[in-house]
Amino acid sequence: xxVFFTLTLSAVLLLxxxxxxxxxxxxxxxxxxxxVDPLVEAIDRVLPGANCGGCGYVGCNEYAVAVAxxxxxxxxxxxxxVSCIEALAELxxxxxxxxxxxxxVVHCAATRDQRLPQQKPLYLGEPTCAxxxxxxxxxxxxxxxxxxxxxxRACEYDAIHSIxxxxxxxxxxxxxxxxxxxxxxxxxISMVPFKxxxxxxxxxxxxxxxAATRAVCPIxxxxxxxxxxxxxxxxxxxxxxxxxxxAYQDENDFALALEKCPRExxxxxxxxxxxxLEKVADEELPERVEADFQTTVDKTEWWG
Amino acid sequence: xxxxxxxxxxxxLNGIIPENPxxxxxxxxxxxxxxxxxxxxxxxxxxxxxxxxxxxNVLVSLIRSLLKPHxxxxxxxxxxxxxxxIADRFLAAYLYEMSKELGPYVPLIxxxxxxxxxxxxxxxxxxxxxxxxxxxxxxxxxxxALASIASVREILGSGTxxxxxxxxxxxxxxxxxxxxxxxxxxxxxxxxxxEWIGHRRATST
Amino acid sequence: xxxVALLVQIFFGAxxxxxxxxxxxxxxxxxxxxxxxIDMAFGMGCxxxxxxxxxxxxxxxxxxxxxxxxxxxPSWLWRLAGGDPEVQIDLSVLSYxxxxxxxxxxxxxxxxxxxxxxxxxxxxxxxxxxxxxxxCAILFAxxxxxxxxxxxxxxxxxxxxxxxxxxxxxxxxxxxxxxAGIREELELCDIPKPLQGAGITLIVAGIMAMAxxxxxxxxxGIQNFLNAMIE
Numbered sequence: 001x002x003v004f005f006t007l008t009l010s011a012v013l014l015l016x017x018x019x020x021x022x023x024x025x026x027x028x029x030x031x032x033x034x035x036v037d038p039l040v041e042a043i044d045r046v047l048p049g050a051n052c053g054g055c056g057y058v059g060c061n062e063y064a065v066a067v068a069x070x071x072x073x074x075x076x077x078x079x080x081x082v083s084c085i086e087a088l089a090e091l092x093x094x095x096x097x098x099x100x101x102x103x104x105v106v107h108c109a110a111t112r113d114q115r116l117p118q119q120k121p122l123y124l125g126e127p128t129c130a131x132x133x134x135x136x137x138x139x140x141x142x143x144x145x146x147x148x149x150x151x152x153r154a155c156e157y158d159a160i161h162s163i164x165x166x167x168x169x170x171x172x173x174x175x176x177x178x179x180x181x182x183x184x185x186x187x188x189i190s191m192v193p194f195k196x197x198x199x200x201x202x203x204x205x206x207x208x209x210x211a212a213t214r215a216v217c218p219i220x221x222x223x224x225x226x227x228x229x230x231x232x233x234x235x236x237x238x239x240x241x242x243x244x245x246x247a248y249q250d251e252n253d254f255a256l257a258l259e260k261c262p263r264e265x266x267x268x269x270x271x272x273x274x275x276x277l278e279k280v281a282d283e284e285l286p287e288r289v290e291a292d293f294q295t296t297v298d299k300t301e302w303w304g
Numbered sequence: 305x306x307x308x309x310x311x312x313x314x315x316x317l318n319g320i321i322p323e324n325p326x327x328x329x330x331x332x333x334x335x336x337x338x339x340x341x342x343x344x345x346x347x348x349x350x351x352x353x354x355x356x357x358x359x360x361n362v363l364v365s366l367i368r369s370l371l372k373p374h375x376x377x378x379x380x381x382x383x384x385x386x387x388x389x390i391a392d393r394f395l396a397a398y399l400y401e402m403s404k405e406l407g408p409y410v411p412l413i414x415x416x417x418x419x420x421x422x423x424x425x426x427x428x429x430x431x432x433x434x435x436x437x438x439x440x441x442x443x444x445x446x447x448x449a450l451a452s453i454a455s456v457r458e459i460l461g462s463g464t465x466x467x468x469x470x471x472x473x474x475x476x477x478x479x480x481x482x483x484x485x486x487x488x489x490x491x492x493x494x495x496x497x498x499e500w501i502g503h504r505r506a507t508s509t
Numbered sequence: 510x511x512x513v514a515l516l517v518q519i520f521f522g523a524x525x526x527x528x529x530x531x532x533x534x535x536x537x538x539x540x541x542x543x544x545x546x547i548d549m550a551f552g553m554g555c556x557x558x559x560x561x562x563x564x565x566x567x568x569x570x571x572x573x574x575x576x577x578x579x580x581x582x583p584s585w586l587w588r589l590a591g592g593d594p595e596v597q598i599d600l601s602v603l604s605y606x607x608x609x610x611x612x613x614x615x616x617x618x619x620x621x622x623x624x625x626x627x628x629x630x631x632x633x634x635x636x637x638x639x640x641x642x643x644x645c646a647i648l649f650a651x652x653x654x655x656x657x658x659x660x661x662x663x664x665x666x667x668x669x670x671x672x673x674x675x676x677x678x679x680x681x682x683x684x685x686x687x688x689a690g691i692r693e694e695l696e697l698c699d700i701p702k703p704l705q706g707a708g709i710t711l712i713v714a715g716i717m718a719m720a721x722x723x724x725x726x727x728x729x730g731i732q733n734f735l736n737a738m739i740e
Binding site: 001002005006009010013014017018021024025028029031032033034125126128130131134 | 611
């Protein structure tokens with residue numbers, strides 16, 4: 001009798017509970033239904049879904065909401081590219097204004113050897129820029145690239161590498177997500193609108209005076225202001241030249257400034273121009289020499 | 305998809321070492337830390353978990369065609385809760401002292417992510433035979449992990465193994481090993497050791 | 510006043526001395542998984558505290574009225590059915606299933622409610638809710654409450670149950686935020702490769718557990734202080 005009663009009671013209780021919860025949750029699902037704007041959903045589907053944060057919103061969904069409400073421009077999504085902007089324009093019925101592709105630029109071009117260590121590098125800490133930036137004496141220049149590759153690790157697109165101790169962007173892969181710029185502890189990576197395949201950039205971040213800069217770097221900017229005098233599109237700010245990319249039209253505008261620069265602080269980055277390619281078109285690439293013997297000493301690979 | 309799913313034997317072998325639930329997947333940490341002060345409770349715990357895991361895997365695999373995607377986790381948990389109740393009552397009836405010692409950790413098997421993850425990954429997608437083999441393999445892997453941690457802690461902490469004295473009497477017992485901090489330290493170091501051995505084997509071959 | 514002293518003892522017992530994570534090892538999964546950044550750890554801690562309180566409320570209600578030995582509802586039904594009043598009806602075998610079911614459903618309900626009426630709150634900690642529905646820490650609080658409702662002579666009231674739950678939640682938040690702070694600093698350290706990730710986190714947790722052992726006796730001290738205040 002007791003067993004029978006307990007069993008029945010258990011079954012009835014569980015059944016009642018199940019029915020009650022099913023009703024409550026079913027009702028809640030109706031009553032608390034959050035109406036998601038179909039436009040937001042459609043925009044969300046168009047966006048790449050990388051959640052890179054390059055647009056300035058927390059994720060693709062946030063950006064989709066902002067676009068749907070008309071609060072955000074259509075051209076903020078760098079990974080989506082032109083096709084994404086066109087799709088967004090079609091969905092929202094707004095005019096499509098293709099954004100110039102913003103690409104990462106490293107404002108330092110000095111290799112590790114050029115950055116003149118003040119003494120033999122004593123830094124034995126964790127090999128990350130974030131850690132090395134905390135201590136003095138890692139290298140001579142206290143503004144330049146540390147070359148330990150925090151940006152390399154931050155890049156999800158294999159578009160930035162540490163070459164000879166300086167970060168170099170691979171513009172074939174860069175999508176302009178700003179991840180490297182955000183992680184650089186010295187803030188020497190900025191986003192530049194690429195109006196042409198290659199752009200002129202200031203490859204130095206050292207605001208010190210000429211003597212101090214010379215002491216730590218053979219190529220860094222010595223604040224001579226020569227470029228600013230020769231080009232209207234450049235001006236000195238904080239002892240460094242700033243290029244006005246809004247007015248940047250053609251790289252030839254800078255020919256004179258480039259010629260007068262006594263250092264190597266102004267460089268072109270990006271893809272080589274057609275004329276550059278023409279110049280080297282006739283040159284034959286030297287064949288790679290491969291070692292034709294195998295050493296028995298170790299497994300070192302021999303490259304010519 | 306079906307063609308590439310692991311077979312029963314692969315599932316069985318995977319569970320023991322290559323995908324060991326504790327050392328490789330970091331699942332079911334709560335009992336791993338809590339009941340490994342000595343070998344006996346650790347193995348009782350492993351047996352209880354094995355019973356629940358195997359039964360839940362088989363049952364979920366049998367009803368897998370009836371599962372609705374948004375309700376499946378709830379169904380898994382209810383299934384597990386049922387078997388845990390059975391295991392708990394069994395222990396209380398036949399191994400009362402052990403049941404006392406394990407305390408709340410037997411019912412906490414319900415919240416052991418190992419079982420839910422096996423239901424989700426294997427049982428809800430593959431046939432009963434595979435699910436059974438997977439359950440047995442994973443249970444053995446779990447038991448192995450619990451036994452290894454419990455051995456270290458019991459031998460260093462009380463100088464005994466399965467209650468038998470193994471260390472000479474002049475050896476000072478490390479009291480910290482049977483206390484909560486010891487559980488964390490031993491598991492952390494053993495995890496590092498397993499990683500290190502795995503890395504060395506990977507590089508040497 | 511005895512009651513307040515008991516509550517204080519339960520709260521500090523759950524939050525510091527017998528910290529859920531560092532003494533009872535419950536809630537290890539989120540403790541290892543969501544302790545990379547302080548803000549996320551804090552969100553997780555708040556979510557756990559919140560869910561644990563709901564779970565305590567529900568499990569106390571169910572256990573007290575239905576599931577414990579000599580619970581009013583089954584006894585009443587038993588007598589209604591004409592059973593022998595000497596015989597006890599014990600439904601505690603149902604407790605685990607009931608807890609899981611009730612907690613999972615109510616968390617689902619709360620999630621929908623918060624999502625509808627408090628979108629900012631949902632954004633900051635709602636995402637953690639589904640992750641912890643049937644987390645060990647929450648089930649553990651229910652089991653502790655159940656344990657204290659077994660002996661009809663010393664029954665816990667709702668206040669004690671809630672104090673235990675909130676104390677446990679606060680303790681969990683404290684542990685996970687401390688761990689996140691340490692892990693943010695660990696990012697800059699040179700950790701041997703095999704120990705990176707879970708290994709070093711567990712070792713740090715071990716050291717934290719040792720530190721928390723130092724809280725033993727704090728509840729007694731506070732009780733003495735309270736008693737001295739009354740006198």
